[in-house]
Amino acid sequence: MRVRDMTWRAPVTIVADATISAAAGLLAEQGVGALVVVDDEVPIGIVTDRDIVVRGIAKGVPCDGRIDSLMSTGVIALDADEEVEELFGVFARYAVRRVPIVEGAAVVGVVTLDDAMVSTVGTLSDVVGTLAAQIAFPFARDEPPTPVVIENP
Amino acid sequence: MHAQVGDELVIVGHRVGEPKRVGQILEVRGADGGPPYLVNWDESGRRTLLFPGPDCTIKHLGDAEEGST
Numbered sequence: 697m698r699v700r701d702m703t704w705r706a707p708v709t710i711v712a713d714a715t716i717s718a719a720a721g722l723l724a725e726q727g728v729g730a731l732v733v734v735d736d737e738v739p740i741g742i743v744t745d746r747d748i749v750v751r752g753i754a755k756g757v758p759c760d761g762r763i764d765s766l767m768s769t770g771v772i773a774l775d776a777d778e779e780v781e782e783l784f785g786v787f788a789r790y791a792v793r794r795v796p797i798v799e800g801a802a803v804v805g806v807v808t809l810d811d812a813m814v815s816t817v818g819t820l821s822d823v824v825g826t827l828a829a830q831i832a833f834p835f836a837r838d839e840p841p842t843p844v845v846i847e848n849p
Numbered sequence: 850m851h852a853q854v855g856d857e858l859v860i861v862g863h864r865v866g867e868p869k870r871v872g873q874i875l876e877v878r879g880a881d882g883g884p885p886y887l888v889n890w891d892e893s894g895r896r897t898l899l900f901p902g903p904d905c906t907i908k909h910l911g912d913a914e915e916g917s918t
Contacts, residue, residue, distance in 0.1 A: 789895070
């Protein structure tokens with residue numbers, strides 16, 4: 697499976713000099729947990745609802761402050777043609793929960809860890825089923841295992 | 850921000866003791882040298898597609914440092 701197959705959520709962007717209050721409103725309005733922060737339409741960071749709470753509200757940053765003061769800088773992205781295994785690699789290596797997906801230079805969507813889990817649950821259940829069978833029958837082969845007889849001393 | 854293949858991309862640490870990250874730009878996918886860039890990181894050898902943030906600088910091949918966005 698390629699990451700484009702699980703990219704059903706268009707990116708929600710906000711300009712770098714928007715206020716924290718405006719960002720919070722956009723999160724609520726769009727029903728998303730993160731915004732891609734752009735400068736002249738080029739992504740420069742990501743800000744999450746948690747960033748607003750932890751880096752903003754908890755530290756007394758005024759709501760009319762700039763949203764780019766709370767964002768995580770730099771955006772690790774993935775090409776839409778990459779396989780899903782690479783996506784999980786990015787989640788693991790960089791401890792992120794959202795990865796923008798790009799075609800060429802354009803961000804065409806944002807895939808969350810939740811999205812990836814939901815999209816791969818069928819594959820995951822196949823793996824779990826195989827694993828469960830191996831745990832239940834660790835010596836499965838063509839011939840049934842020879843029973844072990846323990847005699848009383 | 851503008852770059853070309855072979856340029857060095859540097860991200861400075863945000864905390865005391867945090868090392869800077871250095872990588873080489875392998876691909877420039879945006880128009881006119883713009884991001885995203887495919888970067889090969891020196892410390893890990895891994896490749897990442899990156900839209901750099903304002904904490905990033907680009908050193909052109911055999912040239913002086915360019916300011917960030």
